[in-house]
Structures are given as structure tokens and as C-alpha cells.
Amino acid sequence: MSRTANAAVPGLLRAALLLLLLVTSCRHAAGAPVANELRCQCLQTLQRINPKLIQSVKVTVPGASCDQTEVVATLKNGQAVCLNPEAPPVKKIIEKMLNKDSSN
Incomplete structure (x- = not known):
């Protein structure tokens, strides 16, 4: 791999993790357990x-x-x-x- 490709991987990985965290937290908030509402x-x-x-x-x-x-x-x-x-x-x-x- 070239230097440019190696430098892009950590940035891409960081972006993917951030996206995963956002999707997970939004999904958790939308599907909050009913027990908390009772x-x-x-x-x-x-x-x-x-x-x-x-x-x-x-x-x-x-x-x-x-x-x-x-x-x-x-x-x-x-x-x-x-x-x-x-x-x-x-x-x-x-x-x-x-x-x-x-x-x-």
C-alpha cells in the first residue's frame, strides 16, 4: 500500500466507528424499553x-x-x-x- 492509502485507512476507520456509534445510539433511543415508561x-x-x-x-x-x-x-x-x-x-x-x- 502507498502512504496515501495507509493514511486514509485510520481516517476511514474513525469515520466508520463514528457512524456506527451514531446509528447505534439513535436506534437505542428510538427503541427504548417500555418498562422505563411505566x-x-x-x-x-x-x-x-x-x-x-x-x-x-x-x-x-x-x-x-x-x-x-x-x-x-x-x-x-x-x-x-x-x-x-x-x-x-x-x-x-x-x-x-x-x-x-x-x-x-
């Missing part, structure tokens, strides 16, 4: 809790911000905990809360 509150849930500790319960149905049903109980001490909406004890708590609200 705003689910409950990453971990409890299977049961003593109902006497609960002050209120909020049930959030699946929607645009989170694709799962979430049950957040606010305890009498102010702490918020997530409950598993599929657990039988949690279903009973929700049912009792709904019945209590409908009777008022």
Missing part, C-alpha cells in the same frame, strides 16, 4: 396483612401508566404498603372495604 408503584407486594393495621386502601386498575392492578394500603402509622391483588387474604380485605364504603 410508572407502577408496586415492585414488591405482601401476600397478607392484619386488617386492623389498615387505615385505607387504594386500588389502581391497569392503564397507560402501569399494566397491572395495584393495591396500596395506607396503614394507621402512615406507612404505605403494596398488597398482592391476587392473594385471597387481600381479596377479602378489598371486599370488606368496598362493602364498608357502599353501606355508608
Whole structure:
């Protein structure tokens, strides 16, 4: 190879790497994971809790911000905990809360 050809290779390689980085970063930004867009509150849930500790319960149905049903109980001490909406004890708590609200 001549000197001109040897000098062009590093420049060409640098340009190719830059182009590859640009294409990769643009592709990554366009195909960002959906999980980053979701705003689910409950990453971990409890299977049961003593109902006497609960002050209120909020049930959030699946929607645009989170694709799962979430049950957040606010305890009498102010702490918020997530409950598993599929657990039988949690279903009973929700049912009792709904019945209590409908009777008022």
C-alpha cells in the first residue's frame, strides 16, 4: 500500500466507528424499553396483612401508566404498603372495604 492509502485507512476507520456509534445510539433511543415508561408503584407486594393495621386502601386498575392492578394500603402509622391483588387474604380485605364504603 502507498502512504496515501495507509493514511486514509485510520481516517476511514474513525469515520466508520463514528457512524456506527451514531446509528447505534439513535436506534437505542428510538427503541427504548417500555418498562422505563411505566410508572407502577408496586415492585414488591405482601401476600397478607392484619386488617386492623389498615387505615385505607387504594386500588389502581391497569392503564397507560402501569399494566397491572395495584393495591396500596395506607396503614394507621402512615406507612404505605403494596398488597398482592391476587392473594385471597387481600381479596377479602378489598371486599370488606368496598362493602364498608357502599353501606355508608
